[in-house]
Amino acid sequence: MLLTCPYCGPRDVSEFTYQGDGNRQRPAPEAQDLQAWNEYVYDRHNPAGDHNEVWQHSGGCRSHIRVTRNTMTHSVSSAVPARGDVHHRATERRKPGAKA
Amino acid sequence: MAEYSALSLLRNALSGNKDWKPAWRKPAPKASYDVVIIGGGGHGLSTAYYLAKEYGITNVAVVEKGYLGSGNVGRNTTAVRSNYLLPPNTRFYEHSMKLWENLSHDLNYNVMFSQRGVLNLAHTPAQLDDYARRGNSMRHQGVDAELMSVAEIKRLMPSIDVSASARFPILGGLMQPRAGTARHDAVAWGYARGADRRGVDILENCEVTGFLRDGDRVTGVVTSRGEIRAKKVALAAAGSTGRVMQLAGIDRLPIESHVLQAFVSESLKPFLDTVVTFGMGHFYMGQSDKGGLIYGGDLDGYNSYAQRGNLPIVEEVMAEMLALFPSLASVRMLRSWAGVCDMSMDGSPIITTGPLPGMYLNCGWCYGGFKATPASGFCFAHTIARDEPHELNAAFTLDRFYRGAVIDEKGQGATPRLH
Numbered sequence: 001m002l003l004t005c006p007y008c009g010p011r012d013v014s015e016f017t018y019q020g021d022g023n024r025q026r027p028a029p030e031a032q033d034l035q036a037w038n039e040y041v042y043d044r045h046n047p048a049g050d051h052n053e054v055w056q057h058s059g060g061c062r063s064h065i066r067v068t069r070n071t072m073t074h075s076v077s078s079a080v081p082a083r084g085d086v087h088h089r090a091t092e093r094r095k096p097g098a099k100a
Numbered sequence: 101m102a103e104y105s106a107l108s109l110l111r112n113a114l115s116g117n118k119d120w121k122p123a124w125r126k127p128a129p130k131a132s133y134d135v136v137i138i139g140g141g142g143h144g145l146s147t148a149y150y151l152a153k154e155y156g157i158t159n160v161a162v163v164e165k166g167y168l169g170s171g172n173v174g175r176n177t178t179a180v181r182s183n184y185l186l187p188p189n190t191r192f193y194e195h196s197m198k199l200w201e202n203l204s205h206d207l208n209y210n211v212m213f214s215q216r217g218v219l220n221l222a223h224t225p226a227q228l229d230d231y232a233r234r235g236n237s238m239r240h241q242g243v244d245a246e247l248m249s250v251a252e253i254k255r256l257m258p259s260i261d262v263s264a265s266a267r268f269p270i271l272g273g274l275m276q277p278r279a280g281t282a283r284h285d286a287v288a289w290g291y292a293r294g295a296d297r298r299g300v301d302i303l304e305n306c307e308v309t310g311f312l313r314d315g316d317r318v319t320g321v322v323t324s325r326g327e328i329r330a331k332k333v334a335l336a337a338a339g340s341t342g343r344v345m346q347l348a349g350i351d352r353l354p355i356e357s358h359v360l361q362a363f364v365s366e367s368l369k370p371f372l373d374t375v376v377t378f379g380m381g382h383f384y385m386g387q388s389d390k391g392g393l394i395y396g397g398d399l400d401g402y403n404s405y406a407q408r409g410n411l412p413i414v415e416e417v418m419a420e421m422l423a424l425f426p427s428l429a430s431v432r433m434l435r436s437w438a439g440v441c442d443m444s445m446d447g448s449p450i451i452t453t454g455p456l457p458g459m460y461l462n463c464g465w466c467y468g469g470f471k472a473t474p475a476s477g478f479c480f481a482h483t484i485a486r487d488e489p490h491e492l493n494a495a496f497t498l499d500r501f502y503r504g505a506v507i508d509e510k511g512q513g514a515t516p517r518l519h
Contacts, residue, residue, distance in 0.1 A: 001410045014412035018402045020516075021356075034502070041514045042445045042501040043352040046342035048405045071357070071405045 004079045005057045005065060015059035021045065022052040022066055022082075048072055054082055103297075104208055123289055124168075124296035129303050129325050133161045135484060136321055136330035138308050138344060140164025142173035142284075142470065143462055144336040145291035145302075146477025147484070149207075152298035154478070155485035160300045161330075163323055165307035165340075169288035172338050175407075175439035176470040177362050177394050179375050179386060181218045181279035182243055185234045188495035188507050189448060190241045195492050196475030197243075197278060203474060209290030211282045212389065217374040218279035219248065219256070221424075223268040227379055231274035238276070248273045257372060259427050267423050268380040281375060281386050287473055311348045318348065318458040334460040334484050336476075339405065339440025341463040350455060353463075354445040354501045356516035359404040360396065360467050361413055361438045365431050367391030376424070383420035392434060395421060399441065399467075399517060409438040441467045446500075447518025448507035451479050451493040460484050461498065466519040 001013040021044050027036045051071045056064050064082035069075070103121075112119055135151060137144045140162045151157045164170075180200055182193035204210050222228040228247075235245035253273055254262050262270050292302055303325065312320035312327060320329035337344045339357050368391050375386040385395035397417035400409045414436065422429055444450060444464030449472065451462050462480045465472060479493035489496070500506055501514075510518060 012412070013410055021403070038502045039352065042354040044354070044356050044516070045351055046353065046356050046403065047346075048340075048343040048357075051403050053403065069402075071403050074404065074406055074410075 001074055003055060003065070003067065003076060005060060005063070006079060006081050007061045007063055008057060011057070011060060015057060016055045016065075017058040019054040019056055019064070022054045050077065055079075103293075104210075123293040124302050126304070127301045129161065129306065129323070129328050130301065131327075132320070132329035133301070134159040134330070135332045135334060136160075136328055137162045137334045137336060138321065139171075139336040139338065139340075140168050140292075140302060140304065141171045141336065141338060142169075142288055142291065142473035143338070143465075143476045143480065145288060145295055146473050147334065147336055147462070147480045148295040148300045148302075148477075149291045149298070150478045150481035151485060152295055152300055155481055157485055158299035160295075161303055161328060162295070162300060163303045163306040163308060163321065163328070165305070165324075167304050168292055168302060169285055171340075172439040172441070172469060173284055173288045173473070175362065175437055176284055176467075177384065177386065177396050178281045178284050178388075178470065179218060179279070179384065180213070180282055180471040181276055181375075182471070183218065183220070183234065183238060183245065183274065183276045183279065185237050185509055186507055187237075187241060189509065190238060190243060192475055192479070192492050192496075193471065194241065194243050195478070196472050199474035199478065200282065200471075201278075203282075203287075203290070207290035207294050209286060209293060211286045211290055213280065213282040214389075215278050215280040216386075217275055217277045218377070219253070219273045219275045219374055220377045221253070221273045221379045222271050223380045225271065228272045231272070235274050244276055244278050246275045246277065248275050256374060257376065259371060259425055260376070261424060261426055268378075275374075279375065281388075283389075284470060287470075291473075291477070308344055308347065316457055318456050331458070332460060332484055333458060334462065334480065336462040336480065338442050338463065338465060338469060341442045341461075343405065345461075348456060348459070354450075354498070355464055356403055356443050357405050357440050358399045358401070358443050358516060359406060359409050359438045360399050360441050361409040361417070361436055362394065362396040363414075363417065363436045364388070364434050365393040365395075365428075366434050368393065368431065378420050378424055380423075381416070381420045383417060383424070385421065385424075393428070393431070399443070400438075401517070405440055407438050407440060409436075441465070441469075443516035443518070445514045445516060445518075446506035446508040447510065447512075449476070449496050450498050451476065451483060451496045452489065452498050453483060453487060455498055464496075468519055
């Protein structure tokens with residue numbers, strides 16, 4: 001299976017780390033809604049067909065990539081930078097002045 | 101008289117083997133049944149068998165989208181064991197082991213159950229301590245377990261590399277002597293025949309495409325061979341659980357479907373008379389009666405409903421095999437294949453009533469479903485017949501995740517990669 005990294009081009013799947021379902025929404029840290037936490041931690045859509053998922057090019061440029069991949073055929077229809085959700089949120093959490 | 105006996109073999113041999121009955125009928129679907137079981141694999145068939153045998157419920161159909169045994173019951177690596185740490189799992193799998201020990205006799209069908217032992221290798225002192233703890237937990241619950249020294253392991257498997265210069269030197273292992281292997285196809289066929297002879301209709305090439313509903317209540321299934329009404333609809337679809345449940349409007353479960361590959365080598369002379377697992381990484385291997393080495397390793401690691409995997413895992417599994425048995429470097433791989441595993445978020449199964457009225461759910465087998473086949477059917481049949489779980493599957497609920505009552509063998513937290 002090849003995944004096309006938006007920065008590095010097509011690479012073997014062994015260069016990437018799978019980070020799972022891209023639809024999960026982490027509740028705010030102070031959220032008290034147990035059902036929402038339960039859904040975030042345990043429940044999955046697990047579709048047979050197009051799956052929105054996050055991969056990291058951990059053996060390459062290390063960027064996070066949002067991939068749409070068909071779970072019946074393994075064909076990838078889209079692979080775009082995950083910047084804007086994964087990347088940005090990580091930046092926001094960083095303390096001012098912390099090392100990158 | 102039993103259908104298969106020395107006498108019946110002799111009689112049929114003398115008559116040219118023309119009088120054998122098919123092991124199961126090919127009936128047309130009836131308009132309605134008391135119970136419809138979705139999934140004609142090991143668990144669905146054993147559920148039907150125990151429903152008929154233990155609970156007298158024989159107006160049952162098993163609907164299977166392909167041919168009988170075409171899913172995971174024919175795709176696993178045939179190991180049977182009950183070497184678990186946590187009591188709910190140990191009790192359940194040990195009950196399964198006891199059913200395995202009498203299964204050929206019970207079914208009058210030789211499932212070739214061979215108690216050749218399963219040995220987990222340890223490569224670090226901490227791992228050996230952990231195995232000792234698990235072994236003690238097993239023995240405490242009446243399950244056999246023995247710690248083995250390196251010298252004992254070498255005596256058992258002369259071909260294994262126990263040298264200190266190995267990449268991951270072996271420090272010992274945990275053996276369950278009563279564990280072993282069974283012929284997986286025979287298990288499916290034996291249960292199918294046993295259920296069929298008690299009146300269960302096995303409907304092959306009958307794919308569920310929807311559910312009949314009366315409000316929330318499930319009242320039957322729509323299939324590629326027509327509508328079938330049922331008082332109770334039970335799902336035992338393993339890797340396809342997510343697909344089928346979406347037809348019922350349940351679009352979230354604590355399950356992901358992942359693909360697991362398995363391999364068989366060319367036939368060898370007797371080489372390995374136990375099942376062995378590698379403790380650094382993930383690899384397990386046994387040898388079939390035909391002589392092929394049957395082995396496998398980790399999941400491919402991404403969501404998949406395709407019954408095929410990718411090459412990186414092939415390479416990894418081979419590397420792990422050679423780390424243990426360098427002498428196998430010249431042995432050729434004969435075949436590889438893959439099955440779709442219903443990976444639950446704590447590595448333990450789900451056997452429960454619901455989640456909709458009129459429905460019963462059996463899933464979350466990760467990649468341990470084969471050894472569970474007898475107890476899974478036994479407990480699921482009880483759950484369906486009595487509308488409440490057997491004490492052996494009382495902990496395997498769907499809401500245990502929400503209640504914080506997960507059964508997490510490794511104490512690893514929520515991930516779909518446990519087993």
